[in-house]
């Protein structure tokens with residue numbers, strides 16, 4: 001745990017953030033910037049590049065290969081100050097999700113506490129699709145029937161952690177983004193769940209090779225259709241599929257019904273996002 005918890009900073013390993021604010025979308029291959037690279041956040045046509053050490057030279061070098069991008073500003077701040085306003089504790093059903101810098105032991109009635117250090121990847125749990133998945137995980141993991149789960153596109157690892165907290169004994173989680181996998185691994189350790197949750201960097205197609213009672217996938221439509229076409233549902237008993245817009249949901253539903261998957265629940269959030277709980281009949 002010592003490499004995970006940074007003393008005095010509420011458990012975040014990042015401590016100082018060096019943030020480079022760039023006009024335009026910047027693509028960064030982790031190998032080209034070194035170990036201090038934390039991630040890249042694109043918002044409204046601007047990119048925030050995060051490092052744990054000063055990296056102005058690296059950033060300038062990257063920008064010379066991506067014409068039209070301009071370094072507008074750079075900041076240095078504590079990670080929790082950057083994220084503090086964006087990420088506060090919240091609960092969904094029995095799950096209470098808290099950042100590592102939140103010292104309050106009060107669980108407010110929630111029975112499953114999850115410490116989440118979101119880093120700069122998707123999955124603080126505040127997105128409607130993640131919330132729907134959390135509720136369905138609670139619903140389907142009641143009792144002792146779901147022993148194993150696979151979480152495809154795990155992001156911060158939140159859904160995998162929720163499955164483990166809900167009683168799954170073994171959870172396998174993966175993401176093709178190495179920053180996501182690294183973040184999820186850290187979160188598994190922060191929650192003391194390293195014996196239950198295994199994280200690796202991998203592609204969605206690999207879900208077909210992983211036996212599990214439950215498959216969770218909050219992922220782009222094209223990736224999901226590719227998975228369903230490559231028999232990812234084979235051998236699973238339950239599916240939680242999310243991240244779908246209306247027309248995409250209709251197509252996924254057709255595909256599931258054709259594959260003898262019964263739609264046990266269908267949720268629509270904010271009139272936009274669709275999530276299915278499927279029960280595999282084969």
Ligand SMILES: C[S@@+](CC[C@H](N)C(=O)[O-])C[C@H]1O[C@@H](n2cnc3c(N)ncnc32)[C@H](O)[C@@H]1O
Nearest residue numbers: 122123130153154155175176177180203204218
């Ligand atoms: C919408 S986020 C969901 C994150 C998290 N599971 C949640 O619900 O909050 C989708 C995640 O899938 C990952 N992803 C996208 N395409 C993928 C692929 N082909 N294989 C593996 N992971 C993928 C992304 O890196 C991202 O972390």
